[in-house]
Amino acid sequence: MKTHKQFNISTIPFNVDLLSGLLWQLDIEGINEYDNYLVIFAKGESNISKSEIENYLTTIKNENLIETFTVDESSIEEINWNAEWEKNTNVIEVSDRIAIKPTFREYTPKENQLIIAIDPKMSFGTGEHETTKLVLQLLENHIGNAKRVLDVGSGTGVLGIAASLLGANKVVGIDNDEWCIENGSENIELNNVGDKVEVRLTEIGNVNDEPFDLILANINKHILLDIAKSIVNLTIADGKIILSGLLYTDKEDILSAYSKFNIMLVDEKQMGEWIALVFEKK
Numbered sequence: 404m405k406t407h408k409q410f411n412i413s414t415i416p417f418n419v420d421l422l423s424g425l426l427w428q429l430d431i432e433g434i435n436e437y438d439n440y441l442v443i444f445a446k447g448e449s450n451i452s453k454s455e456i457e458n459y460l461t462t463i464k465n466e467n468l469i470e471t472f473t474v475d476e477s478s479i480e481e482i483n484w485n486a487e488w489e490k491n492t493n494v495i496e497v498s499d500r501i502a503i504k505p506t507f508r509e510y511t512p513k514e515n516q517l518i519i520a521i522d523p524k525m526s527f528g529t530g531e532h533e534t535t536k537l538v539l540q541l542l543e544n545h546i547g548n549a550k551r552v553l554d555v556g557s558g559t560g561v562l563g564i565a566a567s568l569l570g571a572n573k574v575v576g577i578d579n580d581e582w583c584i585e586n587g588s589e590n591i592e593l594n595n596v597g598d599k600v601e602v603r604l605t606e607i608g609n610v611n612d613e614p615f616d617l618i619l620a621n622i623n624k625h626i627l628l629d630i631a632k633s634i635v636n637l638t639i640a641d642g643k644i645i646l647s648g649l650l651y652t653d654k655e656d657i658l659s660a661y662s663k664f665n666i667m668l669v670d671e672k673q674m675g676e677w678i679a680l681v682f683e684k685k
Contacts, residue, residue, distance in 0.1 A: 406447040407432070409479045410456055413440035414472040416650055416676060419532045420558070421468060421623055424580065425459055436531065447478070468623060495531055497539045501565060506593065517568045520593040521559050522586075534647045537672050537679035538621050539565055541645050545670065545681055546570060549616035553577070553637060555630070556622045556648075557602050560587030566619070567599040576602040577610060607633045614639040621647040621679075628660050635664040638684045643669070647679035654678060 414422065417439050426434060426441070430449050435442040445451045453476045460472040494504040503519045504510045512518050542565055546552075550572045554563040557576030566574050574596075576587055587602040607630050618638050620627060627634075627646055638644055644666065649657060651673055658668060661682060670681035 406478050406480055408445040408447060408449060408451065409477045410443045410445075410453065411440055411475040411477075412443065412456065412460070412472065414460065414469040416469060418468070418534075418623065418648070420534065420621070420648065421463070425463065426456070427582070429455065429459070444479075452476075466625065468625065495536075497536050498543060500543055501539055503561060517565070519561060519564050519568065521561050521564075521590050522593070533674040533677040534621050534649075534679070535561065537674055537677060538562055538619055538645055538647045541670065541672055541679055541681055542566060542569065542619065545643050545645065546617060547643075549643070551613070551615045551617075553610070553612075553615040553618045555607055555618065555620040555634070556626075557587050558583050558621075560590045560600065560602060562619050562621065563587075563600045563602070564590060564594050564596055566617070567596045568594070571617070572599060574600040575610070575612060575615075576600065577605050577607060578602065579604065579606055607637070610637060612637070614642065616642050618642070618644045620645070623648045624650070624653040624656060627657060631660050631664070635661070635666060635684060638666075640684055642684050644682040644684070645679060646682070647677070649678050649680070650676055651678045652676075654680070 419436050422441055423434055426443055430451050431443050431445045433444045453474050456474050463469055492505045494502060494508050494510045496502045501517050503521050505522055506520055546569045552566040552571045552574045554576040557563055557578045560576055563574040563576040578584055584602050584604045591597050591600045614637055616639055618634055634644055666682040666684045668680060669683045672679050
């Protein structure tokens with residue numbers, strides 16, 4: 404029977420989106436996400452090694468994106484990857500208003516609850532991670548009359564889909580990962596919002612649309628700092644910006660950078676060690 408390599412990876416802090424995005428660049432077959440660690444699988448004949456993974460993690464540690472990490476390697480017999488993935492993917496009740504479900508799970512919605520169908524495959528943003536939940540909960544409160552929404556780092560498309568279901572007429576999602584564009588497009592069709600939501604393979608610097616009423620960005624502190632000016636420039640006067648992917652210790656750095664522009668903090672929400680911030684442009 405064929406064997407596969409298994410690597411259990413934990414970091415402090417544990418940022419599932421950051422780690423998944425990094426590790427999918429390696430020669431692997433699958434990733435399982437758990438509360439505080441990841442498991443990645445590779446073919447037995449793959450060249451991937453523990454030391455290669457440690458080199459990748461050392462890079463982001465040197466960038467101060469994580470503080471510590473551990474990698475444990477083992478060998479396992481052949482796995483039905485689809486069965487393993489489905490076994491660990493469940494319905495997520497983000498709030499009384501929003502639930503996220505994979506297509507293979509049954510779920511009876513509450514009254515007036517919006518159901519978002521998401522099959523994540525190789526993209527990121529299943530709704531399980533605190534950062535995604537935070538944005539969705541704040542989106543409910545702050546979408547207001549926003550008709551044009553930009554989702555920066557769109558992943559599975561879950562945030563853009565939610566924005567359209569909450570009332571936005573036009574949503575543009577951007578990502579620099581081809582897998583995310585493919586998966587995001589599939590999820591947009593699953594939710595029948597193709598007339599309102601589109602995803603593009605591009606960077607924010609290449610977005611030349613008219614300014615947006617609301618911008619969502621669930622990434623990480625360093626990228627949010629780098630693209631602060633672009634985000635603010637693409638926001639209309641009195642428009643709002645929701646930032647996530649942040650540890651509570653990142654708050655002051657974000658406030659310092661974004662306060663240089665004509666915006667003010669109007670709301671924030673914390674879940675565990677993670678926070679999301681809402682700004683309004685004046």
